[in-house]
Amino acid sequence: MLAVLQHWFYVLRSHLVMGTRRLYRRLGGKVKPRTNQITEQLYLGGFFDLHDWQILHAQGVQVVVNLQAERQDQFGTLGNQGYLWLPTMDRQAPSPEALQQGVVFVQQAIQADHKVLIHCHAGMSRSATLCTAVLIAQGMDLESAWNLVKARRPIVHLHPWQRRALEQFARDWAQQGAEL
Numbered sequence: 361m362l363a364v365l366q367h368w369f370y371v372l373r374s375h376l377v378m379g380t381r382r383l384y385r386r387l388g389g390k391v392k393p394r395t396n397q398i399t400e401q402l403y404l405g406g407f408f409d410l411h412d413w414q415i416l417h418a419q420g421v422q423v424v425v426n427l428q429a430e431r432q433d434q435f436g437t438l439g440n441q442g443y444l445w446l447p448t449m450d451r452q453a454p455s456p457e458a459l460q461q462g463v464v465f466v467q468q469a470i471q472a473d474h475k476v477l478i479h480c481h482a483g484m485s486r487s488a489t490l491c492t493a494v495l496i497a498q499g500m501d502l503e504s505a506w507n508l509v510k511a512r513r514p515i516v517h518l519h520p521w522q523r524r525a526l527e528q529f530a531r532d533w534a535q536q537g538a539e540l
Contacts, residue, residue: 394483396513401470404491404513406483410436416477423469423476425462427454427486441474448486453525456532462490463497463533488516493529502530 395405395416403421407428413435422441426433429447444465446458454462462478469476478494480486488509495505506526510516518526 395477395479396483398491398495398509398512401473401475402466402491402494403475403477404483404487404509404516405477405479406487407431407479407481408433408477410434420475421477422474423466425466425476425478425487425490427458427462427478427480427490430481441472442469446490448480450481451485451519453519453522454486454490456525456528459490459493459525459529460532463493463529466490466494467497482515483513484515484517485519485522488513489518489522489526492518492526493533496526496530497533502526 394408394412395403398404403416408416413433417440423443424433424440425444425446427446427448429449432445433443435443442465444462446454446462448454448458466476466478478487478491492502492505492509495508496502500508506518
């Protein structure tokens with residue numbers, strides 16, 4: 361029951377923040393997408409709306425991985441070259457299967473020369489976990505990968521269980537590579 365209430369709290373929060381951003385824009389305020397470039401083809405950020413997507417799309421972002429359990433993304437008429445929804449509750453770690461699926465999806469997009477946005481609601485922990493896993497899969501060790509993510513997006517934070525998920529991912533990924 362508590363998990364259900366918590367989920368609906370996050371859904372409500374997401375809608376309130378989105379509505380506030382839309383109202384601010386209508387009143388003439390400038391709101392930029394809440395993203396940071398981590399590597400040449402990898403971006404990390406928080407949720408976005410259709411206006412933000414127009415800006416991101418104009419910057420060349422074509423593929424999106426969404427870790428919000430609260431909501432799916434909308435792209436309007438611009439569409440996308442790839443979209444993966446890995447619903448993960450706020451403050452939780454993506455499952456080992458979600459990390460694996462997300463990393464493979466992002467790697468395929470990058471190999472196809474697409475820019476990829478990985479995001480959750482705030483762009484602080486769920487998406488940062490997957491982004492770090494992508495960098496590990498590209499050959500970085502956990503500390504170097506996390507330090508790069510933290511340097512490019514200082515607001516990121518890993519909860520202890522998310523760090524443990526990354527440690528396990530790094531071990532599993534290394535084992536997979538050894539088996540190939």
